[in-house]
Amino acid sequence: MENKYEITEKQLTFLEGYIKRKKKFTEPEDVYELMDHLINDFEATTEDGNLSQYLSTKSHFIFKYTGSLKNKEEAIHWEYQKELYKQFFSFFYNLKHLPFTALLFAFLYLFFIHFSFSNKDLAGVFVSLIALPMITGFVIMYHKNKKIKKLVSFKYLANIMLLPMLFLQCFSFISDYLKENRFWFLTYTFIGVILYFSAIIVLLEKRKEILKKYKHLLD
Secondary structure: OOOOOOOOHHHHHHHHHHHHHHOOOOOHHHHHHHHHHHHHHHHHHOOOOOHHHHHHOOHHHHHHOOOOOOOHHHHHHHHHHHHHHHHHHHOOOOOOOHHHHHHHHHHHHHHHHHOOOOHHHHHHHHHHHHHHHHHHHHHHOOOOOHHHHHOHHHHHHHHHHHHHHHHHHHHHHHHHHHHHOHHHHHHHHHHHHHHHHHHHHHHHHHHHHHHHHOHHHHO
């Protein structure tokens, strides 16, 4: 079986310039999505690696390309939120995640119910358990490649952390109530930790998908 042709860095530069000359796009991601489509098709169909000849047959397609959904940002936001909810609930029915869920609840039960820790200590436990995955999330969202950072799908990775961060922000408003009701403090912390871990998992998966889809931008 013959190896599939792999486009060169010089050809990638030429392709990007060719597309931008042919049509103006308001979103950089539309250019990169079109590039991704053309690269995959070119690598799969070319026999001699002649990119110029290939593009001469795709001029009409490039001109007619309309890009992504008009409401792309909103669509991506809700797609990510849906994935977050799905991942969160999987901790309560997925056999792979149930051991972690049970261990986390047992650990928190010991701290919040069984042992007589002070409210100050429990608040410290809450902040510590939330801070680590939150910092991890910000690290995952970083990328040094400027083209990758401009992608709508990459920029909106930050939206995955909105709901988990809301849990942390709301704590200051209801902390007095939670400190007087240990079981609800336990429940609030339990849900918050699982929500943050769910966000980290979704972040990693989406980041991997984006970098794989736009791998030509990393060269």
